[in-house]
Ligand SMILES: NC(=O)C1=CN([C@@H]2O[C@H](COP(=O)(O)OP(=O)(O)OC[C@H]3O[C@@H](n4cnc5c(N)ncnc54)[C@H](O)[C@@H]3O)[C@@H](O)[C@H]2O)[C@H](O)CC1
């Protein structure tokens with residue numbers, strides 16, 4: 001499903017009305033009716049239910065006026081509070097003139113001394129409908145608005161946001177002060193702010209409703225952002241026919257490991273097997289080879305020459321390059337160590353190979369030492385940074401990364417012609433073509449040591465089975481999130497560990513493929 005920013009939504013709105021000739025008032029009527037439909041689903045009867053609408057003077061408020069009219073027809077007891085000194089215009093004005101003739105009390109919210117009545121009315125209300133601002137919200141919330149929002153948020157009742165919770169930046173999901181809704185009924189397409197953190201925590205349940213904008217119109221716009229959906233993920237996982245053999249499902253090489261960090265390689269390799277990789281090999285410092293081989297006998301191991309135990313010798317580079325022969329995918333970085341001398345190993349690998357390479361963990365830290373080594377790549381390169389690693393790569397703070405996850409991932413991917421998987425709540429996948437995919441699955445259970453190694457192994461495994469890199473990466477990220485959700489339900493969000501995520505892979509794979 002496409003996701004849009006406010007400018008894109010406004011453009012869709014403009015084309016629908018100006019070029020396709022769909023009257024604005026029709027879209028507004030549809031929008032209002034759909035909100036009423038969602039409210040009706042939550043009550044057996046709306047008769048005499050107290051419903052308070054807090055509305056601005058733009059079209060979001062106009063939608064609210066439509067909601068008020070229909071709820072009034074259903075017998076609800078309606079009150080409206082109107083924010084702002086402006087006058088309603090166009091379709092909103094038409095709806096306002098109708099509402100004025102109905103048995104609906106309309107109060108102003110222009111001064112601090114109106115707040116007392118608002119507080120009093122909300123005390124006994126069953127539902128608050130938030131139609132203050134939608135996609136037309138710009139800049140910041142004033143202190144007065146902040147007080148209004150606080151009064152609304154302090155009220156314990158069902159809060160329904162029209163299109164987006166007021167105060168939320170539809171493009172970034174950030175807010176200074178924002179309505180905390182239980183339900184957001186958003187029109188035509190989800191807005192970015194509703195699907196990325198912290199916007200997700202303000203929006204509550206998000207219902208995307210059709211208001212009559214033709215899908216042909218939306219498709220013609222070539223929107224570059226999408227939310228991943230289960231259906232496409234299912235189709236990305238290749239069927240296994242009776243005649244298949246291990247050679248059909250890729251041979252993954254994991255390069256990494258160091259003294260004390262052997263587990264990272266183990267986790268990546270084991271998850272790769274569980275995700276269906278045909279063969280898995282690991283190139284690791286010689287001193288950890290025996291332990292690793294014993295811990296996972298199914299894999300092939302390449303011992304690398306060491307300077308001191310756990311630290312590679314310069315001759316190891318040749319050994320790594322030799323181990324790449326015959327492989328179909330590489331994962332480099334889990335537990336590798338962030339030694340300056342390894343930058344040239346990574347550089348030479350990237351200059352030589354043309355098979356997909358996932359650069360994770362210390363591999364990303366090495367890149368952060370010299371990102372220019374991405375200038376000379378022939379292979380599909382996939383970076384899987386968490387926000388801290390992304391910050392190091394871009395030489396900015398983690399807070400700055402989190403403020404602008406989508407744009408930063410997109411820019412990095414486009415600049416170097418690579419895939420960027422920016423991990424975190426709603427992982428963002430950016431492709432070399434500038435496409436952005438947002439992953440809806442996941443759980444706090446994934447916030448545990450080794451979870452990234454598991455994801456790297458899963459991506460590596462999928463790249464060995466699916467030639468379309470974007471599909472492979474998206475499937476792995478989506479399924480990793482589903483595995484996290486399963487762990488949250490079975491083990492718990494707090495007690496989870498990476499091994500639990502790996503154990504969940506076969507279960508969620510089975511579930512996903514069952515109704516393919
Ligand atoms: N997308 C569609 O196809 C449809 C959308 N509808 C609804 O319309 C709104 C967008 O309406 P618009 O008039 O452009 O803007 P808003 O109502 O969101 O807000 C404008 C309103 O708010 C004032 N304002 C903006 N920022 C601030 C601020 N920081 N502080 C104070 N006041 C602010 C501004 O001055 C205006 O008065 C969309 O979300 C949908 O809900 C259509 O009805 C159906 C078709």
Ligand SMILES: [K+]
Nearest residue numbers: 130133162164
């Ligand atoms: K709103």
